[in-house]
Amino acid sequence: MATTAPLQDRFGLPLGTASATARDAFVEACDLMLSNWPGALPALDRALAADPGFALAQLARARALQLGASPAAAAALAEAAALPGLDGRGRSQAAIFTLLGQGQAIAALEAVLAHLARWPLDALVATSAANQTGLIATSGRADREQELVDYLAALAPHYGDDWWFNTHYGMALSEVGRQAEAWPRLQASLTANPRNAALAHAIAHFHYENGQHDQAVSFLRAWLAGYPRQGGLHGHLSWHLSLVLLQQGDVASGFQLFEDSFAAEEYSGPAMVKVFDAASYLWRAELAGHERDAARWQRVHEFCHRSFPQPGLAYVDWHVALADAVQGNPEPRAAELETRAREGRYSAGPGLAIAARGFAAFERADYPAAIAALAPVLAERARFGGSRAQLDLLEFTLLRALLASGRLDEARALVAARRPGPAGLPVAGVEALVA
Secondary structure, three states: OOOOOOOEOOOOOEOOOOOHHHHHHHHHHHHHHHOOOOOHHHHHHHHHHHOOOOHHHHHHHHHHHHHOOOOOHHHHHHHHHOOOOOOHHHHHHHHHHHHHHOOOHHHHHHHHHHHHHHOOOOHHHHHHHOOOOOOOOOOOOOOHHHHHHHHHHHHHHHHOOOHHHHHHHHHHHHHOOOHHHHHHHHHHHHHHOOOOHHHHHHHHHHHHHOOOHHHHHHHHHHHHHOOOOOOOOHHHHHHHHHHHHHHOOOHHHHHHHHHHHHOOOOOOOOHHHHHHHHHHHHHHHHHOOOOOOHHHHHHHHHHHHHHOOOOOOHHHHHHHHHHHHHHOOOHHHHHHHHHHHHOOOOOOOOHHHHHHHHHHHHHOOOHHHHHHHHHHHHHHHHHHOOOHHHHHHHHHHHHHHHHHOOOHHHHHHHHHOOOOOOOOOOOOOHHHHHO
16 A cells, blocks of 8 residues: 655655645745744644644744744643654754743753754754844854854755745855855845845845945835734834935934834834844934934833843843933943853853943943943954844944044044945044044
8 A cells, every 4th residue: 555755844854744734834834934924823823723733833833922922932832842743853842942932042052953963954943043133143152153154054055045044144144244155145045035034134234234225225115115014023124224224314214213113112023122223223323413312212211121121131231231321320230240240140241241331431421431441342242142233333332432532543443443345434523534
């Protein structure tokens, strides 16, 4: 008697369901999750309606709830992890997602690497360490940019020309300056799946790193027009557009995006993304010479402390430090960061507490103190988390402090040492360097 081959996902991994309808809905849901496009939960509900015993679909549903910060995520994950239908891969997935939900980043990354050694094509697991808010990018390690490239390079033989893989490998290559290798992968990903918000994000970074302001505005405006507002990257992509508009001098349009999208009350992305986008845009606008809006800062400060009352994730913490500096109460959190670093409980090390105090010194116009704090930690800013575009804020703050202090030779040296590619310095007074 002929036997039927087990149904597989699009990467060739077995799924444990005999229903083609359930399989198709599951594959659709996973691709929506991998592309940051809305609709994964309804697709997984369809998969489970077709096969109520589909354990991997139940687990994927729990992960989708977790990514959406749903209060129901933990219970759904615990229920899925207990299902008898999970195979070894599913049980390993469940353990990883549990560690992620508990915030155990070091253990989670170790588990991800062990999992991928057995199942390298499990993209739903691989993606947890593949992006700029993933386990490697937020690890606090100084070499994390190259580590991310190496992580993806090791997966490259398994994924070939896959659109999900090309998105993240292309962006990682761009972040370390390998633009000639990055762009073909990003183009291939766009051709294969244009409805991919992670790819739009990677292209926004590529244009930033190559100083292509007009291309960035054209691409982002066209792409955002077709991206649902409830998409998880809608706010962050709007922030990217606002940065380019700020470079071009159109701060009013940037503030419109601030109100309507990346700092809006109705926000569909992760809270951490809203924190660093909202705080950084306000700070950058002032570095560029635009007037402060105290009410906006108050809202951002309240949101920061409501969402993250305690420090712990450096990527968030250095943006909270901006809001604390503006509101005039930076020391409690800076002291906590310092204590955690001294006790070995802070992956980004002691530099972030120093930077937080540097921001506070800058805010009170004590530019010598700001320079003394920020200049030494600039070399280790990768440990703080964030893309090169986001971390430029530290360099711009130091540059503004040098200009305000009349230390033009040091300012010129800072600009001369800047990486090639990004064009323009949205910092008030920068014209003095060419006078």
